[in-house]
Amino acid sequence: MINGKRIVVVLPAYNAEKTLEATVRELPETVDRCILVDDYSSDRTVEVAQRLGLPYFVHDRNYGYGRNQQTCYREALNVGADVVIMVHPDYQYTPLLVTAMASMVAYGVYDVVLGSRILGGTALRGGMPLYKYISNRFLTAFENIFLRIKLSEYHTGYRAFSREVLSTLPLAENSDDFVFDNQMLAQCAYFGFRIGEVSCPTKYFKEASSINFRRSVKYGLGVLSTSLEFALQKSGLARFRIFDAKGTRLLPGTATYYARGAANGSNG
Secondary structure, eight states, X not given: OBTTBOEEEEEEESSOTTTHHHHHXXXXXXXXXXXXXXXXXXXXXHHHHHHHTOOEEEXXXXXXXXXXXXXHHHHHHHTTOXXXXXXXXXXXXXXXXXXXXXXXXXXXXXXXXXXXXTTTTOTTTTTOOHHHHHHHHHHHHHHHHHHTOOOSOSOOSXXXXXXXXXXXXXXXXXXXXXXXXXXXXXXXXXXXXXXXXXXXXXXXXXXXXXXXXXXXXXXXXXXXXXHHHHHHHHHTSOOOGGGOTTSOOOOTTOOOSEEEOOOSSOOO
16 A cells, blocks of 8 residues: 555456566556456466465456556445556556656655656667657657647557546547557547646567557557547537546446456465
8 A cells, every 4th residue: 555545457468378477576566456357368477366366357258458547446446446557468568657656646746657668769769660669759749739738658558547537527428449458548638637748668579569560550540530529529529438427437347348267376
């Protein structure tokens, strides 16, 4: 716990057997519970989770990164999380920053905290492909203009959220694909949640997950679309479900597309 707040780490996993254990081993003792959600992996991710004693949930088919996050956040809320940190189990982001990020939320400094690869200037040195770096900078500049906030990047997968954020946003209206990440931050901006950043080193290597060029283009177009939808909604020219306060939230006991697994041990 931090400041009396229950800290839960969620691991959205897909074919993460080679990096899952290294990720979990570096999680700090401030974490009260760790939950893994497997998006129908074809490798031994579930077996590794069992060996590590992780509570885990398995999708009945491969739904996508966005749906994986929905499951992660729903189950974190179900176990009473006050602060939820998403850590990718591919070991691309260091788990050692969990305490720092969670503290900023637990003490009420921010509602959302992002681990930025850009702030420290280490993205390219960490192996980020040049085309991804350039597109990251372009898309971030575009979003800062349309979302009327200023962040160093919107595309990190390292994020901490307060319980209020996850309970308020209509997250079930979002895409099942990678653009979920961007839609979620646009929703945070739209509903007035405070967003902070910390500098986060990252590393790209063979086992680290990374979307290919075609899917990167699809993601980029989705980012542009989300930013325009935000601006149109703010100006009153159109309405979109992802920005509707009455949109579908992550309600407990409403999902039937995944099941809880039995871990060999306990965690939290």
